[in-house]
Amino acid sequence: MTSSEKILKQHNLRITQFRLDVISIFNNAGHALSAADLESRLSDPDRITLYRTLKSFEDKGIIHKAVDGTQTQKFALCESDCNEHHHHDEHVHFHCRLCENTFCMDHVYVPKVVLPHGFTFKDSSMIVNGICEKCGVTTL
Ligand SMILES: [Zn+2]
Ligand SMILES: [Zn+2]
Ligand SMILES: [Zn+2]
Incomplete structure (x- = not known):
């Protein structure tokens, strides 16, 4: 069983080639992807299947929204x-100003905030803007 098949099994999703393809595209990308990014990388893109797949992956805990402050909805x-x-996924997301890619900073956590009395916490996100490793190397 491949690692992509394991991910589907672990999250109680039936193994289909389309789902496996989407997971392997995420694995190979190394940064967050929008639906359009995925569409352009799929060999047989079907928009409706793709949207359904992203929805069920998010519901099942396979992908999360990578909030990066841009208008484009990305997932990782x-x-x-x-x-x-x-x-x-309470980690920081890093948005590169040059290549526009968004990266999960898996081990950099969003600090816990202490809210005033009467306020209820729902969720929070933190975006760090800058230049990624790849872009930094090429501009030096
Ligand atoms: Zn998650
Ligand atoms: Zn970059
Ligand atoms: Zn993330």
Whole structure:
């Protein structure tokens, strides 16, 4: 069983070639992807299947929204302990000003905030803008 097949099995999703393709595109990209990015990389892109796949992957805890402050909705693979009840992706997202790619900073966590009395926490996100490793090397 491949690692992509394992991910589907772990999250109780039937193994289909389309789902496997989407996971392997995420794995190979190394940064967050929009639906359009995925469409252009799929050998047999079907927009409706793609949107359904992204929706069920998000519901099941396979991918999460990588909020990067741009208008484009991007997704990235989750950490292994996400499931359909809870996501644990409280990490910082890094947005590169040059290549416009968004990266999960898996081990850089969004700080916990202490809210004033009467305020209820729902979720938070933190974006760091800058220049990624790849762009930094090429501009030096
Ligand atoms: Zn998650
Ligand atoms: Zn970059
Ligand atoms: Zn992320």
